[in-house]
Amino acid sequence: EKENQHRGQEKTTTMAKFVFFFVFLSFCGVSDAFTSRSPLAKVNTRVSIDPTSVAQSFVAEALSSSSLSAAPVEIIEPSYNLALGSLALGAAFGVPGSPLKSKLSAFLGGIPLTLFGLFLAFQTTTLRFTFDDKNFALVRSNLESTGENVVVGGENAWAYDKFVNYDLFPSRSFPILVYFKETQTPEEFWNVGPGEQANSPEAIAKGAIPGQVHFFPAIGNTEDLIKGFENHGCAKIEQEK
Helix, strand or coil: CHHHHHHHHHHHHHHHHHHHHHHHHHHHCCCHHHCCCCCCCCCCCCCCCCHHHHHHHHHHHHHHHHHHHCCCCEECCECCHHHHHHHHHHHHHHCCCCCCCCHHHHHHHHHHHHHHHHHHHHHHHHEEEEECCCEEEEEECCCCECCECCCCCCECEEEHHHEEEEEEEECCCCEEEEEEEECCCCHHHCCCCCHHHHCCHHHHHCCCCCCEEEEEECCECHHHHHHHHHHCCCCCCCCCC
16 A cells, blocks of 8 residues: 555656646747757757747737727718708798798799708718728718719728818808818819819919819718818818819
8 A cells, every 4th residue: 555655656746747847848948849940050059938028029019910900080970950951941941831832932942952951861871971090081870981982983082191172161150061172083083073163274373273173061060070181181272262
């Protein structure tokens, strides 16, 4: 019985030595089994591994890659002011008892304005203006792409350094349209639609800079939009209209 106990103690001692030796090799790297060899030279080189340094490097790299891949995106809050205003005007021209109501006004004003107000409400609900570290963009409310621009093609995203002007129409205190001009769009499209007048010799003589013109309904908080343009250094020409 004493012999069996002695053998058990020897086995336990041997196992403890083995575990200690394995841990020692793993963390200190004093065995050829845990060293890196260059395939270009037969040199007996041992590489000491510091577990603390490796862990710190791994965490730093993870945080760095995370900050690069998750660039902050500023989402402009939607504004239903334009939609509600259109619906109110449509009601004023078409609601029974309104002093503006008549058969003519209902067809010429009431119905079109009501339909336009519903369209704006839909656009306000489903679209968002955003600012990231490089671009101003128009995206869906779930932040997915809206696809190609229906007029000139290409993504509805524009680099800040390509802006030459921006404004609100008819004024900042009564915004209906968000306007900006950029040079990112290929020059062949610059004179499409309102661009023909905005890039005319007369406009250039008054200080305008050639570029692609964009107009969007003011379906976002216009004060935040203006601040976003200013904070990202978008160029603005005061006299251009």
